[in-house]
Amino acid sequence: MADDVISKTPLYRVVIDTVVARIASGELPPGAMLPSEVQLGAELGVSQGTARKALMELEARGLVQRAQGRGTFVTIQTPDRALFNFFRLRGKDGARPAPVLERQEILGRAATKEEKRVLYGAPARVFEIKRLRSLPGEDRVHEVAVVPQGMFPGLLERAPLPNTLYVFYQQAYSCIVVRADERLSPGIADAEMAERLGVAEGSAVMRVDRVAYDALDRAVERRVSVIHARDHVYDVTLK
Amino acid sequence: MADDVISKTPLYRVVIDTVVARIASGELPPGAMLPSEVQLGAELGVSQGTARKALMELEARGLVQRAQGRGTFVTIQTPDRALFNFFRLRGKDGARPAPVLERQEILGRAATKEEKRVLYGAPARVFEIKRLRSLPGEDRVHEVAVVPQGMFPGLLERAPLPNTLYVFYQQAYSCIVVRADERLSPGIADAEMAERLGVAEGSAVMRVDRVAYDALDRAVERRVSVIHARDHVYDVTLK
DNA sequence: TATAAGAAGTCTTATACAAGACTTATCTTG
DNA sequence: CAAGATAAGTCTTGTATAAGACTTCTTATA
DSSP: OHHHHSOOOOHHHHHHHHHHHHHHHTSSOTTOBOOOHHHHHHHHTOOHHHHHHHHHHHHHHTSEEEETTTEEEEOOOOHHHHHHHHOOEEETTSOOOOOEEEEEEEEEEEOOHHHHHHSTTOOSEEEEEEEEEEOSTTOEEEEEEEEETTTSTTTGGGOSOOSOHHHHHHHHHOOOEEEEEEEEEEEEOOHHHHHHHTSOTTOEEEEEEEEEEETTOOEEEEEEEEEEOSSEEEEEEEO | OGGGTSOOOOHHHHHHHHHHHHHHHTSSOTTOBOOOHHHHHHHHTOOHHHHHHHHHHHHHHTSEEEETTTEEEEOOOOHHHHHHHHOOEEETTSOOOOOEEEEEEEEEEEOOHHHHHHSTTOOSEEEEEEEEEEOSTTOEEEEEEEEETTTSTTTGGGOSOOSOHHHHHHHHHOOOEEEEEEEEEEEEOOHHHHHHHTSOTTOEEEEEEEEEEETTOOEEEEEEEEEEOSSEEEEEEEO
């Protein structure tokens, strides 16, 4: 009866939180098969239908993938998938370009006040990953990604990092990026940025300020991109 | 037995399609209360649980809103809601600006080949709605929206149109915009666009090419916006 | 004006069965 | 005897139903 006083959480939410915790902790690695609906229900003391509702929700979040007759599996962040979801540049005909990593540079440093405010855990120190990627034609993307050192220990030793960072985050640190908030603004390349991008000074560019969140809704990465896109467009869907 | 030969659609999908049709036809106008789960189930010969599954799906699509103890209601496209979902410019602190309609101009004309290709029904004639909106500070948005004449009869007589077109579409034509695909690219204002926007020639601008879809997934509007945003950013979420 | 009872709605859980995918045993055939 | 086709069995998710709990709002009453 005492339980009834405080707001009680529905059973399916308990199941969701349990499974999310297991995935985020690495107990259920990418590609692993989850317990079946019946198993999971028995294990947590709920019915199959309730376990099912939880798994459906996790599928909607993109954390797991399900197939009738096969089972439920932790989503594997493939390069293809990561690029499709989180790299929104497309050719004018809608084609997906294959970005090529031209340069990369990683360093550790103290976090700025802004980074402490935004990133999970208000980290004292961060890693900075600077990259230049090129697209078909003259288009270029200059990115600076910043992550807390505490969440990604030993990152420096793992250089060079692969093209798709989010795949790397998942494989090496069980950190699954499921969402990103972006703020876009148009700009004009000054001398320094033009030099970095290898384009003419005064070119039109797009600046993208992104914060990426993991399965536990923690801000795990801040990223500033400057995009020179004459042959590409930035593609988004509003709902 | 003959029914089993052709692929059978699940019952909950039948319920979904039925309700969507009623909303899109105007039989269930904005704000109307839907039949309860039990009623709807009885009416269509399915159980309450099946009717519920359909209504949950419609809520996820944004077509209806539900509240325990109250009921299910057709979503009302309020100016506030429409702006929040489909007008993504935000102040640098995240605040939502109140755009002011400065100029508006409507005309009917033949559709271009591109418009015929993109818009639903390959319309021969369209309405063109040209607007200039201003934001706090010096920021300006120049928009050209194009809609098929067939879907919006008598649009010219209804001028002047309100600030939020999507609210108007729903109230006057039972046309609910639920999704929009956008393609963004950076640019530099030439003399003509600078004049229209009332900004300096050579300013950085963002060009947004949008196609909006209704509840039946028909492309009902094509819109090209040119945004001069020095004090605002374009805010999107990737998932 | 405050309170309690009731009605009408959604929310949660449980159960049964259908359908798809994979494994394994069995049969056929060379 | 070996190899391949076939069929049965089992494990999984998908669909449908039903019963009771919870929430919200209305209405009657003190």
